[in-house]
Amino acid sequence: MASTSTSGRGQQERDPFWVLEPPKKKIKSSLTAKQFDVFINHRGPDTKTKVARQLYDSLQEAGIRAYLDAPETELGDYFPSAIKNAISSAAVHIAILSPQYAESPWCLAELALMFQTKARIIPLFYHVQPSDFRYIKNGVAEAFSKHEEKGRFPSHDIQQWKECLQNVSCLEGYELNKENDDPSKLCDDVLSAVVKEKQKRKIPFQVAQYAVGxxxxxxxxxxxxxxxxxxxxxxxxxxxxxxxxxxxxxxxxxxxxxxxxxxxxxxxxxxxxxxxxxxxxxxxxxxxxxxxxxxxxxxxxxxxxxxxxxxxxxxxxxxxxxxxxxxxxxxxxxxxxxxxxxxxxxxxxxxxxxxxxxxxxxxxxxxxMKEMNPEHSKELFCWHAFHTQSCKRGFENLVDSFVEACGGLPLALQVMGGHVFGSGMAYWKLQLDEAKARLDKDIRDTLKISYDALEEDQKQIFMDIACGRH
Incomplete structure (x- = not known):
């Protein structure tokens, strides 16, 4: 069954990536906490070395955090989660539409999600005509015929992809063709548009999920x-x-x-x-x-x-x-x-x-910075462990023990609480023993100087918990 997400219009929208992912796949990406200013949607074989990478480098040099899959995706990342996080966090999306763009279901799924976010999309037509996408003709039509022939994707999704291509072709953008093939000027123009959009959309930072204390x-x-x-x-x-x-x-x-x-x-x-x-x-x-x-x-x-x-x-x-x-x-x-x-x-x-x-x-x-007091520590832990302000009946002693092990450190309370969320008491007890072994007094004293002073295996244990790796 397809997963859904709620759109800004109050309707349920299909997750554009569901058709590309294995069923019941639940893998977290280490990029879930990272934020990006720009997402570059492109078909790698067509444009990565010719335009996309040059555009990415130009944005990075200007201090703008851009996502171009390979440089930001780390070893062990679950690719769909990493991409979805980058698209969701970006204030501007750049769609590089190339001759074989429509052949890639990944590009089409990314574009569909880009439209769902309501962020600004800047199209870049690379040696293609916008009318090919607007009217689904020539190479674009051939690509969709192949998608339909293979029967891999439901008709609903194929129709959604076509509508997204038609919509993006109507947006104000840039063209690169034989008569106008200057990637350097293009990068300058796109950079200017991104900077203006960032200033216009100066959104406050999300301070904390649960602002306890x-x-x-x-x-x-x-x-x-x-x-x-x-x-x-x-x-x-x-x-x-x-x-x-x-x-x-x-x-x-x-x-x-x-x-x-x-x-x-x-x-x-x-x-x-x-x-x-x-x-x-x-x-x-x-x-x-x-x-x-x-x-x-x-x-x-x-x-x-x-x-x-x-x-x-x-x-x-x-x-x-x-x-x-x-x-x-x-x-x-x-x-x-x-x-x-x-x-x-x-x-x-x-x-x-x-x-x-x-x-x-x-x-x-x-x-x-001071350690959180016991009352606030317990409340923060409960928010992450139970998604409520107070402790679940029967877990009181375990909560107190976890809070004591975390020593008033907000990050540890958040990580430990999130790690045991939705688990039974037996798992809680197992993780409490692990927490006490790893967050004993000596390690907590070391943390007060710097996390970097931890031994590598201790760092890995803490990051495993932070990333939800059981």
Whole structure:
């Protein structure tokens, strides 16, 4: 039986991927927590090396998170889940329509899901005529004849795919043909359209699924970091162990304050991006967010640093809000934050696991994340374990034991609760023994310094639980 999803019109819509997936397949992707700005829908043999990859590189260099299957799909990912997550999170979809596009059921299923999300779709007609898709003729008609002959896909889905192609052919887009075959100009044009769309759709971050204790946390933060209703300094540091809620607090502050400033920028997962060699992409994103309409792209960190300093000096009268999340090296702050060039009334929020980094960078106002109190810990765990605020009868002692093992760490409470959700008491007891063995006092003390200090097998156990791998 086909799976369904609720559309914005209140109707039940068929999941376009169901016909491509094995029956009763339930595999989670490690990409489910990742967010993308752009999804590039394309048929690899036609366009990957000629257009799609060049477009992807152009977006990445500008600090825009694009999804092009291979670079973002990690070993062990379940491909349909990864693709669906990328499409659902992207604010802009780019459909590269090529001569053999309609032959790919994957491309057609992706396009159907793109239309369901209601996000903007930018078509790119690569050596094809829009009329071929609008009227389902020539090579497009031949491709559908083959789909129908093989009898692999239900008529409902084939009809839906045809309608999506007809609809996308009517959208404003770009054409590449023999007379107009300049991928570089195309990339510039698409980049401009994506940046404008991002600014238009500046959607608040989702702070937390269950915001347990958030009001008290924000109140405590303000009491520590404010004086007479104003921040005590233009740079505020938030530090604490991995999983203690630093990013959650930073997202809340960004959502609640960005409208007070003339410009804002959010740089999350700095440590991970640095490891992947994407520090220049973060530099580009910083300036593209602060100065929409310009397209910054840097070939070196030194070039990016110089541009950031120049642009901030040139706009010294402007007040900016900047979030720099999860830094672990002085080089990252030096590259992203030439602090002496900022307007004194700007606000920069830096999160890190290492307070020493903040001290070295001369951040004088520093807020230390605290462990959740027992009451909030129990409530957060229950939300994830039972999807209710309170404990299920008969599980009281087990819940208390799990909460104690997690030691007031929000991420651990969320992960452990989600891991046992829907399971019986015997499984709970088995997992509690595992949790106590892996999250004993020594390991929790190590976590307070950094998750990175864990042994590799301990990291893997924790990530296995986080990703729901039993």
């Amino acid at each position: 958030l009001d008290e946390l924000v109140k405590d933060f303000h009491s520590h970091c404010q004086r007479n209703g104003q921040m005590r300094d233009k740079i505020i540091g938030i530090f604490g162990m991995g999983g203690s809620g630093k990013t959650t607090l930073a997202k809340y502050l960004f959502n609640s304050k960005h409208s007070e400033f003339s410009g804002s920028a959010s740089l999350f997962d700095v440590r991970e991006n640095h490891v992947k060699g994407r520090l220049t992409s973060l530099q580009s994103k910083l300036l593209n967010d602060l100065f929409p309409g310009n397209h910054y792209s840097f070939s070196s960190i030194e070039e990016g640093t110089a541009y950031i300093k120049h642009e901030l000096q040139r706009s010294h009268e402007s007040r900016f809000l900047i979030v720099i999340d999860d830094v672990d090296h002085q080089k990252q702050l030096d590259a992203l934050l030439p602090k002496d060039t900022l307007n004194p009334n700007s606000l920069v929020i830096v999160t890190t696991r290492d307070e020493r980094l903040l001290i070295k960078f001369e951040v004088t106002v520093r807020y230390k």
